[in-house]
Amino acid sequence: MKVIMTVNGGQIEAEVPDRTLLVDFLRDVAGLTAANIGCDTSSCGACTVLLDGQSAKSCTVLAAQADGRAVVTVEGLASGPDEMHPMQLAFRAEHALQCGFCTPGMVMAAVSLLAENPLPTEDEVRTALEGNLCRCTGYHNIVRAVLAAARDGAAGSDEAAAVDGAAGLAASEAVAGRRSA
Amino acid sequence: MIPAPFTYQRAGSADEALELAADGGEDAKFLAGGHSLLPLMKLRLAVPEILIDIGRLSELRYIRDGWATLRSGTAGRSAARWRTPTPRPTCPPWSWPWTAS
Numbered sequence: 512m513k514v515i516m517t518v519n520g521g522q523i524e525a526e527v528p529d530r531t532l533l534v535d536f537l538r539d540v541a542g543l544t545a546a547n548i549g550c551d552t553s554s555c556g557a558c559t560v561l562l563d564g565q566s567a568k569s570c571t572v573l574a575a576q577a578d579g580r581a582v583v584t585v586e587g588l589a590s591g592p593d594e595m596h597p598m599q600l601a602f603r604a605e606h607a608l609q610c611g612f613c614t615p616g617m618v619m620a621a622v623s624l625l626a627e628n629p630l631p632t633e634d635e636v637r638t639a640l641e642g643n644l645c646r647c648t649g650y651h652n653i654v655r656a657v658l659a660a661a662r663d664g665a666a667g668s669d670e671a672a673a674v675d676g677a678a679g680l681a682a683s684e685a686v687a688g689r690r691s692a
Numbered sequence: 693m694i695p696a697p698f699t700y701q702r703a704g705s706a707d708e709a710l711e712l713a714a715d716g717g718e719d720a721k722f723l724a725g726g727h728s729l730l731p732l733m734k735l736r737l738a739v740p741e742i743l744i745d746i747g748r749l750s751e752l753r754y755i756r757d758g759w760a761t762l763r764s765g766t767a768g769r770s771a772a773r774w775r776t777p778t779p780r781p782t783c784p785p786w787s788w789p790w791t792a793s
Contacts, residue, residue, distance in 0.1 A: 528697070529698060529743075530696070530698060530700075531694070532694060551693050552735075553730075571726055573700065573730070573745075576723075
């Protein structure tokens, strides 16, 4: 079927088989390889992206389900190629990654959390990241990074994550407009 | 892994979803979010020929607290259920301990 979606602020249109998964659409059609395929069964969260502003495991969403909606991957978080999103800065500062495979998903889940809950407790961070596994077991630093980003006001800086379901496409286009301006 | 081939249909209303299901018969399954069904389809434990997407039907996205019942719409999100306060703490999934806050 023909799928049109807004990915990191730009519109992408492609004719894909009905069974195409969103993560494969992002990696193979959009050329964005940050969302990783880990477990492939929605357990590990390495493929987490924002779908209309909320975290979703893109290995378990059809591209067809994302038709007409706005997707943000970790490539689309920062405001420019030489910039980093506050959550990325916090992950770097707190040494919240080891091998890095889970990191794109962790960052997107964390951004989604702060969009809903700008100042979470440590318990709330751990609960929100339950669906994301780190096989290097670096959880303490990841939680520390999310708490640090929250303290630094990362939630308020993120326009993409604030996109609400109904207004997803329009708002995302507005973001694209601002970026290209 | 990708699922076996199927035809994707998106219902515009609950009535249309029922019509599509009647047309599809046993070969059709409903798709709400997909976090249970799609992994099963990847593993070929489920091989529907038609998927009827009801995920966008706001009429199926509700939580109704009746006197003796709690009804959750079939297109409702688990996260929405967990966030919904309820006077029935013994009713799963509302009773999961980490949902208390």
